[in-house]
Amino acid sequence: MIQGSCHCGAVRFDYQRTAETAASCNCSICRRLGATWIYANADQITFHMAEGATHRYLRGEENIGFHSCTTCGCPTHWENMAEPETGPMAVNLNLCDPEEAAKVPVRRFDGADSWSFID
Ligand SMILES: [Zn+2]
Known part of the structure; x- marks a missing residue:
């Protein structure tokens, strides 16, 4: 499990699985948000x-x-x-403890075009 919190602490989450990979996505919204996503099903968060x-x-x-x-x-x-x-969901790894987050490899996801990993 990995836990996260926004800066002010109003939103916290428990990601109840092992994050094996995270995605930095270049689609029109993700590149602006600057988030690094770890995926799960909604019932695992x-x-x-x-x-x-x-x-x-x-x-x-x-x-x-x-x-x-x-x-x-x-x-x-x-x-x-x-x-x-129960559907797919992702939380922002950047909100998690930096030491824990550093253990998760971040991959570049081409959400803008090919919809696949490009590294
Ligand atoms: Zn906040």
Whole structure:
């Protein structure tokens, strides 16, 4: 398990699996957010936060909701709007303890074009 927290602490999460790889994605939203994503299914991630602690941004097609803390602005996670309970989800590895995060290899994901890893 790896735990994460936004800067102000309003949003915390437990990522309940071993993160074997993380993705730095170059798509139009991820490159702007600057997040490093570790993936799981939604039921493998537990959030500790109050109602309304995050702001959700729906990108163009509205199938993925990108969340950031309403207080400190840190990008926290994204969710699949069609399957928010069990579908694919990712949390931002940059919010985790740096020593733990350093153990996870980061790969470059070409979400802008080929939809595959490019390293
Ligand atoms: Zn915060």
